[in-house]
Amino acid sequence: MANKTEKPTQKKLQDASKKGQILKSRDLTISVIMLVGTLYLGYVFDVHHIMSILEYIFDHNAKPDIWDYFKAMGVGWLKTIIPFLLVCMFTTILVSWFQSKMQLATEAVKFKFDSLNPVNGLKRIFGLKTVKEFVKAILYIILFFFFALAIKVF
Incomplete structure (x- = not known):
């Protein structure tokens, strides 16, 4: 008796998509993020910026000021990591958007x-x-x- 014999109507499908109840693969999203992230790290990632900061620190070590070093390393890491995080975030949004057939589920976003x-x-x-x-x-x-x-x- 629990088997459903009739297919859902178009209205029920639209209501379900508004609630965010759509067929979506988390594994596909994760795989695409990993692929794009790996390609970004392999071809775009700027290690030379971090290396130049380290060279500056080691060259000017006569009287070290630890807070200046932390500031330089923090800014360097942020300049290096934020583009990577933005690429991964944009990829996540794009893949999820394509899987939902470019519809925004407003009810799923509500707190x-x-x-x-x-x-x-x-x-x-x-x-x-x-x-x-x-x-x-x-x-x-x-x-x-x-x-x-x-x-x-x-």
């Missing part, structure tokens, strides 16, 4: 106070789904390093 319940949060943290996602994340990291070695990032 829900039920999500602040700590008991439900603990159930999500220690659930079987979380363990499965953790194992997949470890496998993604291993795959990322194989891609990085293939294009000789390291």
Whole structure:
């Protein structure tokens, strides 16, 4: 009796897409992000900027001022990391947008106070789904390093 014999109507499909209930693959999104991120690190990433900061620090070490070094390294890392994070963020948005057939789910973005319940949060943290996602994340990291070695990032 639980089997549904009729296909959903167009209105039900539109209502579901407004709620954000669409067929979307998280694995596809993660794979594309990893591919784009690896290509960015392999071909665009600017290590020379960080190296020039380190050379400056080692060349001018007569009277070190630790806060100047922290400031120089912080600014250097931000100039290097922020473009990478922006590329990954833009890729995530683009892949998710294409998977949702270029529709914005307004109801899915709304804030829900039920999500602040700590008991439900603990159930999500220690659930079987979380363990499965953790194992997949470890496998993604291993795959990322194989891609990085293939294009000789390291």
